[in-house]
Amino acid sequence: MGHLEAEFTSEPFHGEGTPPEHAVQARAAAEAAGLSTDFGPLGTSVSGDSEALLDALPSIARAALDGGATRLTLRLQQPGASVEPDGTEPGSVLDGIVRRVEAELGTRLSDLDRAGKQRAVRLLDERGAFQLRRSVAAVAEQLGVTRFTVYNYLNRDRHLDQD
Structure with a gap:
């Protein structure tokens, strides 16, 4: 190997x-x-x-x-892999997930109010977006919030799921 x-x-x-x-x-x-x-x-x-x-x-x-x-x-x-497992170019997997969530919510992530942004983070998490490298920073930028805010939304949802 x-x-x-x-x-x-x-x-x-x-x-x-x-x-x-x-x-x-x-x-x-x-x-x-x-x-x-x-x-x-x-x-x-x-x-x-x-x-x-x-x-x-x-x-x-x-x-x-x-x-x-x-x-x-x-x-x-394996190092040097230039495509994601589904054959798409790196980065486009997250972009595709974000586009589908935006379509579901009916607007761009940046145009959502606070509750909408929390829902978007929950949907992105459910679809595996945060398993991708550097995705928190990319999503934070698209939401117009800090990475810390995205982490807080993730922790909030995960704590609610445990209750």
Whole structure:
């Protein structure tokens, strides 16, 4: 196989600021396995030899869960892949999801009121938009809000779903 890249997100999110312990512990497990890491507010990207990366996944998951994660999402990819799994160009998957949500809501994301923006974030989340790399920043820009606001909407909806 050669080389692999993985991106994992652990929840609950805390938005911007100090990263949650589960994210810190998952990153430490990846680094302990000798993987290159790129730590971000929504997820951590790791890369390395495919065997080393695949062997490290259980310890990364265990570290996140031991650190308090309630959910761990993983995406694996061979580096240099220039298309999404459905054959579309990168970025167009999110654009397509956003266009469908805008059509459903009858207006552009930027024209929605606060309640409409919260509903849009919920719909985008249901359709998997936030599983895509850098999607929170892109959606925040289209909504005309900060990334922190999008994280707050996501956390609000997820807490409501648990009640």
